[in-house]
Amino acid sequence: MEKAPSGPLKGLRVLDLTRVLAGPTCTQMLGDLGAEVIKIERPGAGDDTRGFAPPFWPNTQESAYFLGVNRNKKSLTLDIAAPEGQEIIHRLLETCDILVENFKVGALAKYGLGYEQLKAKHPGLIYCSITGFGQTGPYAPRPGYDALIQGMGGVMSLTGEPDGLPQKVGVPVADLFAGLYGCIGILAALRHRERTGQGQQIDIGMLDTSVAWLANQGMNYLATGENPPRLGNQHPNIAPYQVFPTKDGHIVLSVGNDPTFERFCKSFGCEQLLADERFQTNANRVANRDAVTEALTPVMQSRTTAEWVAALEERKIGCGPINKLSEVFADPHVQARGCVVPLQHASGETVKVIANPVRLSGTPADYRIPPPQLGEHAEEVLSGLLGMSAAELQALKDKGVV
Structure with a gap:
């Protein structure tokens, strides 16, 4: 039986229209902190990362990549291009506090789901948009990908040996930081709504966030007007x-x-x-x-x-x-801190996920729901939450809407 939420965001519901990494990182954090997250996926295909493999988790059809950022979520397949799918989104929004999306700028407006279209009907809705370049500016229409954002944001010019090629960071940090900044924005917007009753849109651009975490190197440039050189594994401001x-x-x-x-x-x-x-x-x-x-x-x-x-x-x-990673996960301190959590997957397999690092003494992160199979929670969401009959649900399945 599914464990009841116990985190500080217990009682909040999130409509998750994200895929790949930046958006799912944001919504997984919300789920870990107690929010109920309903993940909308494309019928028959789902989140792109379900196919980002190998490796798949042994004896499942789930990629390790997907498992890493989709726990504490309920999966509902839904064709939002179909009028019936859009109607279901609107019905779900009647019950939701937060919507998180990472579609291209303007894409959801084609389905009547842009922020400007929703805010009058849902004035308390917190609507977080995560894109490559934000909602405004000359690059806003462009798609955003981690490697190109690392290049455009400057960190690749700082990473690598002095006489070698520019190097990207070995994990997709531009995606991850954008997701975490999105979560911070949502938490701030929740506090504002507590005081005023008003929701708002949160505009997260991956390039903006990458410029923000240039940190000391960005400040070094602003102070001198000189491009910092690549230093390999040395520090720009401290030696040795x-x-x-x-x-x-x-x-x-x-x-x-x-x-x-x-x-x-x-x-x-x-x-x-x-x-x-x-x-x-x-x-x-x-x-x-x-x-x-x-x-x-x-x-x-x-x-x-x-x-x-x-x-x-x-x-x-x-x-x-x-x-090496084998040494990281075998490290006695990493093990003592509980950095890996086992979850029972719907396939019957036990999958291991990397724990949430935010350690709250009173309301710790919890791990209620394993990363879902595609469409696993359709009946629970549509029948249990929206009161849809079995016949209505079957009709939607027959039309490929669900």
């Missing part, structure tokens, strides 16, 4: 804060300030560096980063990674191994 080779692999060494650098040098036989003006302050070390790397590389190669981790942690100097 980078990857070093060890006797048997590599390690990240993070020396965040001058006292820590002094402690490192005195602990590991490098006192002579403290008398060298190039190394005496962080600003000098950043200006002479190549010399820092040259001086410390043979030192770091004198011990194994495990030996360095033990020695540096004992002296409270930041460091860490570079783990």
Whole structure:
């Protein structure tokens, strides 16, 4: 039996018109926090990510990709291009607090489902639109994809070796950040609605959010007018804060300030560096980063990674191994924090998902519903929520609407 919601958003209902990653990331977060999420999918096909495989989860027809961002959702297949499908959306909106969509700009308006078309009838509706480039501006009509947003947003120009190609981040961060910023916007809009009773549209553009998380590098440019160079695994503002080779692999060494650098040098036989003006302050070390790397590389190669981790942690100097995913999920701290959650899938298989990292002491995230099979909850939503008869439901199935 499905577990009752218990999170801080318990009692809220979300109509989820999203697919792939940015939108589903947003709606999964809402679901994890207790909202009831009704995911609308295309009949016969569903969310594109159902086919983003291999790998499929063993003994299921679900891709690992889809499973990662679609728990705590009920799947209803619906052809929103059909008048009957649009009518069902309107009936569902009578019961919903939030609508999240990531269609191209203006696409939902063709079906009478744009924000301007809905707000008069549903003044309290919170309507979150997640697109590549936002609802306005010269690029608004363009489709948005993670890799091209990483390129256009600047992070690829900052990532990679100095003499190598620009590199994208190894996971789709532009999608993920857009989804999380969308969730933040929704939570703020809920607070506003508590005070005023009024909903609003939240306009999330992936390019906007990518510019926002340029963070220190974006500010470095604004302060100097100079494009930051690619530095490989080095930090633009701190040294040494980078990857070093060890006797048997590599390690990240993070020396965040001058006292820590002094402690490192005195602990590991490098006192002579403290008398060298190039190394005496962080600003000098950043200006002479190549010399820092040259001086410390043979030192770091004198011990194994495990030996360095033990020695540096004992002296409270930041460091860490570079783990493969097999090592990440086997890490005792990751396991102690419960970063993987097993769920019983409708196929009968147990699937593992990555836990929500937001740890609330009073209303923690819960895991009520495993990622759904396509259309799994059609009867529950249409008959249970909207009161549709079995004959009406069958007629919609026969017409391919559901």
